[in-house]
Amino acid sequence: DTAVSQTPKYLVTQMGNDKSIKCEQNLGHDTMYWYKQDSKKFLKIMFSYNNKELIINETVPNRFSPKSPDKAHLNLHINSLELGDSAVYFCASSLWGQSSYEQYFGPGTRLTVT
Amino acid sequence: KNQVEQSPQSLIILEGKNCTLQCNYTVSPFSNLRWYKQDTGRGPVSLTIMTFSENTKSNGRYTATLDADTKQSSLHITASQLSDSASYICVVIFSGGYNKLIFGAGTRLAVHP
Numbered sequence: 001d002t003a004v005s006q007t008p009k010y011l012v013t014q015m016g017n018d019k020s021i022k023c024e025q026n027l028g029h030d031t032m033y034w035y036k037q038d039s040k041k042f043l044k045i046m047f048s049y050n051n052k053e054l055i056i057n058e059t060v061p062n063r064f065s066p067k068s069p070d071k072a073h074l075n076l077h078i079n080s081l082e083l084g085d086s087a088v089y090f091c092a093s094s095l096w097g098q099s100s101y102e103q104y105f106g107p108g109t110r111l112t113v114t
Numbered sequence: 115k116n117q118v119e120q121s122p123q124s125l126i127i128l129e130g131k132n133c134t135l136q137c138n139y140t141v142s143p144f145s146n147l148r149w150y151k152q153d154t155g156r157g158p159v160s161l162t163i164m165t166f167s168e169n170t171k172s173n174g175r176y177t178a179t180l181d182a183d184t185k186q187s188s189l190h191i192t193a194s195q196l197s198d199s200a201s202y203i204c205v206v207i208f209s210g211g212y213n214k215l216i217f218g219a220g221t222r223l224a225v226h227p
Contacts, residue, residue, distance in 0.1 A: 004157070040219055041201065041219045041220050042217055042218075042219050043158070043203070043215075043217040044217070045214060045215060048212075055212065056212060056214070090157050090158075092157070102160055102163070103160075103215065105157030105158050105159070106157050107155070107156055107157050108155070108156070108157055
């Protein structure tokens with residue numbers, strides 16, 4: 001029944017490593033997002049994909065590379081991890097078009113870089 | 115600058131009591147305003163969505179109000195329950211260009227027995 005799922009839920013790694021977070025939605029949505037929630041609890045949009053096409057890139061370092069193999073999946077790959085990348089990353093999905101369309105969030109992936 | 119500010123930062127109330135959370139925003143143009151509930155270790159879940167022309171929207175014990183003139187919103191929780199303990203996040207949809215969600219930092223609510 002899980003609508004938006006993310007793996008892993010927790011990720012602890014060292015500086016300089018490369019890691020990936022996976023996201024899948026079974027809601028039939030055509031748009032997916034990645035958000036970063038920092039220590040101050042603000043959620044900020046990082047990327048958005050519509051029908052596998054990148055539509056939003058909020059000045060995120062190019063060490064972050066999203067990949068959407070199909071409409072139901074949006075993965076996030078991070079190269080050369082830095083301490084400042086430690087945060088909770090949320091995937092979300094929605095229908096595209098109306099601003100009133102609801103966004104459904106995944107449970108989050110807590111990334112800790114040591 | 116498009117910002118969303120919430121107050122108080124945290125709040126403790128006793129079970130059964132009511133409370134009101136505040137949200138002020140400077141986002142312009144905006145298309146709608148949402149309140150989300152975020153339980154610890156979980157993703158945000160939508161409580162209410164209001165367009166700029168709506169003044170109030172209810173969802174069970176949650177009632178949100180919106181004053182687009184003063185750019186203020188509030189979330190009123192009636193007869194609080196222990197399960198209401200969570201962060202409540204005000205989100206304003208910036209409609210200039212693409213529909214971008216701008217989040218407040220949230221109010222952390224603790225309901226004690």
